[in-house]
Amino acid sequence: MKYPRCPSCNGIFTYIEGFKMVNPWKVKCPHCGILLETTLLVKIFGVLAPFLGLAVAGVAIYFEEIGRWQTINSVIFLAATFSIIGIVCFACYPYMKFTKK
Numbered sequence: 001m002k003y004p005r006c007p008s009c010n011g012i013f014t015y016i017e018g019f020k021m022v023n024p025w026k027v028k029c030p031h032c033g034i035l036l037e038t039t040l041l042v043k044i045f046g047v048l049a050p051f052l053g054l055a056v057a058g059v060a061i062y063f064e065e066i067g068r069w070q071t072i073n074s075v076i077f078l079a080a081t082f083s084i085i086g087i088v089c090f091a092c093y094p095y096m097k098f099t100k101k
Protein backbone atom coordinates (compact mmCIF):
# COMPACT_ATOMS: atom_id res chain seq x y z
CA MET A 1 0.00 0.00 0.00
CA LYS A 2 1.22 3.47 -0.86
CA TYR A 3 1.66 5.93 1.99
CA PRO A 4 3.11 9.44 2.12
CA ARG A 5 6.71 9.54 3.30
CA CYS A 6 8.93 11.83 5.33
CA PRO A 7 11.40 13.62 3.01
CA SER A 8 14.05 13.46 5.73
CA CYS A 9 14.02 9.88 7.08
CA ASN A 10 11.76 8.26 4.42
CA GLY A 11 9.47 6.95 7.18
CA ILE A 12 5.90 6.25 6.15
CA PHE A 13 2.86 8.05 7.54
CA THR A 14 0.01 5.59 8.05
CA TYR A 15 -3.63 6.64 8.12
CA ILE A 16 -3.55 6.69 11.93
CA GLU A 17 -0.60 9.09 11.86
CA GLY A 18 -2.41 11.10 9.17
CA PHE A 19 -5.41 11.61 11.46
CA LYS A 20 -3.09 13.12 14.05
CA MET A 21 -1.86 15.78 11.58
CA VAL A 22 -4.10 18.70 12.50
CA ASN A 23 -2.00 21.64 11.35
CA PRO A 24 -0.87 21.39 7.68
CA TRP A 25 1.73 24.13 8.30
CA LYS A 26 3.41 22.26 11.12
CA VAL A 27 3.59 18.46 10.96
CA LYS A 28 6.05 16.68 13.19
CA CYS A 29 7.47 13.46 11.74
CA PRO A 30 6.67 10.65 14.22
CA HIS A 31 9.86 8.84 13.17
CA CYS A 32 12.62 11.46 13.21
CA GLY A 33 10.85 14.45 14.82
CA ILE A 34 11.66 16.96 12.04
CA LEU A 35 9.08 19.66 11.31
CA LEU A 36 7.37 19.32 7.94
CA GLU A 37 4.64 21.11 6.04
CA THR A 38 2.17 19.89 3.44
CA THR A 39 1.46 21.21 -0.04
CA LEU A 40 -0.50 24.37 -0.81
CA LEU A 41 -3.52 22.32 -1.96
CA VAL A 42 -3.78 20.57 1.41
CA LYS A 43 -3.42 23.90 3.22
CA ILE A 44 -6.21 25.42 1.11
CA PHE A 45 -8.45 22.42 1.84
CA GLY A 46 -7.65 22.73 5.54
CA VAL A 47 -8.77 26.36 5.54
CA LEU A 48 -11.90 25.71 3.45
CA ALA A 49 -13.01 22.49 5.22
CA PRO A 50 -14.96 24.22 8.02
CA PHE A 51 -16.77 26.38 5.48
CA LEU A 52 -17.51 23.31 3.35
CA GLY A 53 -19.05 21.66 6.41
CA LEU A 54 -21.15 24.74 7.11
CA ALA A 55 -22.28 24.88 3.47
CA VAL A 56 -23.35 21.23 3.53
CA ALA A 57 -25.24 21.75 6.77
CA GLY A 58 -26.74 24.93 5.30
CA VAL A 59 -28.24 22.98 2.41
CA ALA A 60 -29.99 20.62 4.83
CA ILE A 61 -31.18 23.50 7.01
CA TYR A 62 -32.46 25.40 3.97
CA PHE A 63 -34.50 22.49 2.62
CA GLU A 64 -35.95 21.79 6.06
CA GLU A 65 -36.88 25.43 6.55
CA ILE A 66 -38.73 25.67 3.24
CA GLY A 67 -40.58 22.46 4.08
CA ARG A 68 -39.20 20.24 1.32
CA TRP A 69 -37.27 17.88 3.64
CA GLN A 70 -38.06 16.05 6.83
CA THR A 71 -35.32 15.42 9.40
CA ILE A 72 -34.67 11.95 7.96
CA ASN A 73 -33.92 13.51 4.55
CA SER A 74 -31.35 15.83 6.14
CA VAL A 75 -29.74 12.96 8.04
CA ILE A 76 -29.46 10.87 4.86
CA PHE A 77 -28.08 13.86 2.93
CA LEU A 78 -25.50 14.67 5.63
CA ALA A 79 -24.45 11.02 6.00
CA ALA A 80 -24.06 10.59 2.24
CA THR A 81 -22.23 13.90 1.72
CA PHE A 82 -19.78 13.45 4.58
CA SER A 83 -19.19 9.82 3.53
CA ILE A 84 -18.28 10.96 0.02
CA ILE A 85 -15.96 13.66 1.38
CA GLY A 86 -14.38 11.10 3.74
CA ILE A 87 -13.84 8.58 0.94
CA VAL A 88 -12.24 11.25 -1.27
CA CYS A 89 -9.92 12.31 1.57
CA PHE A 90 -9.10 8.66 2.31
CA ALA A 91 -8.29 8.04 -1.38
CA CYS A 92 -6.18 11.20 -1.73
CA TYR A 93 -4.16 10.73 1.48
CA PRO A 94 -1.53 8.37 -0.04
CA TYR A 95 -0.63 11.09 -2.54
CA MET A 96 0.08 13.79 0.07
CA LYS A 97 3.54 15.33 -0.16
CA PHE A 98 5.58 16.86 2.64
CA THR A 99 8.47 19.29 2.57
CA LYS A 100 10.95 20.23 5.27
CA LYS A 101 10.09 23.48 7.07
Ligand SMILES: [Zn+2]
Nearest residue numbers: 006009029032
Ligand atom coordinates in the same frame (compact mmCIF):
# COMPACT_ATOMS: atom_id res chain seq x y z
ZN1 LIG B 1 11.08 11.71 9.40
